[in-house]
Amino acid sequence: MREGVVLVLGGARSGKSAYAERLVTESGLTAVYVATAEAGDAEMAARIAEHRARRGAGWTTVEAPKRLEQILAREAGAGRALLVDCLTLWLSNITLAGADAEARCRALADAAPRLPGLVVFVSNEVGLGLVPDTPLGRRFRDAQGRLNQAMAAVAAQVVFMAAGLPVVLKGKS
DSSP states (O other): OOSEEEEEEEOTTSSHHHHHHHHHHHHTSEEEEEEOOOOOSHHHHHHHHHHHHHHOTTOEEEEOSSOHHHHHHHHOOTTEEEEEEOHHHHHHHHHHTTOOHHHHHHHHHHHGGGSSSEEEEEEEOOTTSOOOSSHHHHHHHHHHHHHHHHHHHHOSEEEEEETTEEEEEESOO
16 A cells, blocks of 8 residues: 555554554655654663664654644655554553543544555554453543544554454455
């Protein structure tokens, strides 16, 4: 796929990021990694370093832990492929910052199909596991599910990753 919106879903360590990186690399477009993670501790810093090392030097990295909509509007363009990794961390960041997450998610889903170039979003499917035992956990799980549904509705292609294997849910492989 050389343009449009792609959503790559899956659980933790399912191969989502590596698959999304391959989509961007194989597109032949200028690769831009839109990072939503913040290195709040040593373990997260190590995860970020692992992702950077895997991508290599051919990528431009842009930080967007909370201002994703603005960064996408600025960075998207013809001849460019953006990889947003990941929507789950972005949702967590804006939720904990006290933003109106529902409005922000709606704005992102509305804007995504109008972005030029290729935009690949990575997101966790968090609704397949245990029911969270706290109200905040349940609200987050529900918000993540609604965000994934909204993004899937506007995506040209949706891929679910399980054990490193892609299962195309929507669009062509």
